[in-house]
Amino acid sequence: MQSVPLIDISPLTSNDKDAYLSVAKKIDHACREMGFFYITGHGISSTQMKNMFDLAQRFFAQPETIKHKILIANSSNHRGWGTTGSEQLDPTQPQDWKETFDMALDIHPEHPMAKACPQLYxxxxxxxxxxxxxxxxxxxxxxxxxxxxxxxxxxxxxxxPDDFFTQYFDDHISVLRLLHYPPRPTNSDISAATKAAGAHTDYGCITLLAQDDIGGLEVCNAQDQWIAAPPIKDSIVVNIGDLMQRWTNDQYRSTAHRVASPPSHTHRYSMPFFVEPRFDTQVRCIDSCLKPGESAKYDMVTSGDWIMSRFDATYAYRTENP
Structure with missing residues (x-):
């Protein structure tokens, strides 16, 4: 069965043009064929990663009364702690069995970007x-x-051009998230169908995911088969999001993925980084992604409008108290 490709991206920091283009080609192929790939050679040390997972464990081990003081439902710009069951990524399934912490660029409410789009800054x-x-x-x-x-x-x-995407990341809305998948309580009324994270696509351009060694990430390939994306030491998982799929007229695939519940009495942690351009970025089909005679499959959408529409569909707190 098809597996998620592994790409060493260290040549992206070299002066060897041929090596650079070879890696870019591998990334391009992975984006078209699966929308998921692992990267090594990214430059973030294993010590740094371990320190971050230790930090996540310390954060989520705090008493609920402490975490509740930074409840995401009380934030006007979707920042802070999300309780277990507050997300429902797959609308056909029960709520996800996980708790979360979200952060993004930390700016003052009087900053021009916060005034322009207070829902995201x-x-x-x-x-x-x-x-x-x-x-x-x-x-x-x-x-x-x-x-x-x-x-x-x-x-x-x-x-x-080299900066076609990066030009939109001066005041971006990228989100770093900590995730904790606790064991499902025994003898409870929680549905056996409850996933740690239900099937979904990500909203932005790309996602960089660090996962611990427990496993559980599953990816839906082009043949609609669910395949495992197990942990690979010192790697980061990269996947394409909805905005990039729209930008490329479906040439790059925003692939559905999910997380199976961890084994009994096991805690799983992961850290996705959702890479999202500034809120007013106009995402429309790239000319080079149109075949002769082909038209764009999607209307133009701004990054901010798209992200907020997906938040509203996923988080109950955003619609329960309008």
Whole structure:
């Protein structure tokens, strides 16, 4: 059965043009065939990754009364802690069995971007865990460097200027998320059909995912078969999101994926980084993605409008109290 490709992207930081173009070609192929691939050679150390997973465990181990003080439902710009069951990624299935923490660019409410789009820009809610805000922001910056490297390679593969995508990331709305998948309680009324995360596609351009060694990530390939994307040491999983699929007129696939519930008495942690351009970015079909006589499959949409429409469809708190 088809497996998720593994690509060493270290040549993207070299001066060897042939090696660079070879990697860009591999990325392009993976984006078209599966919409998912692993990367190594990304430059983020295994020590940094371990420190982040340790941080996630410490954050989620806090008492609920402490986490509740930074409840995402009380944030006007979708930042903070999300309770177990607050997300329903697959509308045909029960709510997901996980808890979350979301952060993005941390800016003052009076900042021009926050005034222009207060639903997506503004301050983060960190809580009081020592060193948490600093470590989260450091990792956020490291991931954005990798993301821009990948976006540049994709632009080149699509026969566009190097900065075709990265030009929209000066005031981006990218989100770093911590995820905790706790064991499902025994002898409860929680449906056996409940997934840790239901089948869904991601909303933005690309996602960079770090996962622990528990496993459970599953990807739907072009033949509609669910295949495992198990942990690979020191790798990051990359997948295409909806905005990139729209930009490329379906040439790059925004692939459905899900997370199976972890084994009994097992806690699973992961960290997706959702790479999303500034809120007013107009996403319309790239000319080089149109075949002769073909027309665009999607109308133009702004990044912010698309992301907010997906939030409203996924999070109950956004529609329960309009």
């Amino acid at each position: 503004g301050p983060n809610q960190y809580g009081t865990l020592e060193g948490f805000a600093q470590q989260m922001n450091q990792h956020y910056g490291l991931l954005m460097v990798v993301a821009k490297r990948l976006l540049k390679a994709m632009a080149i593969a699509l026969k566009q």
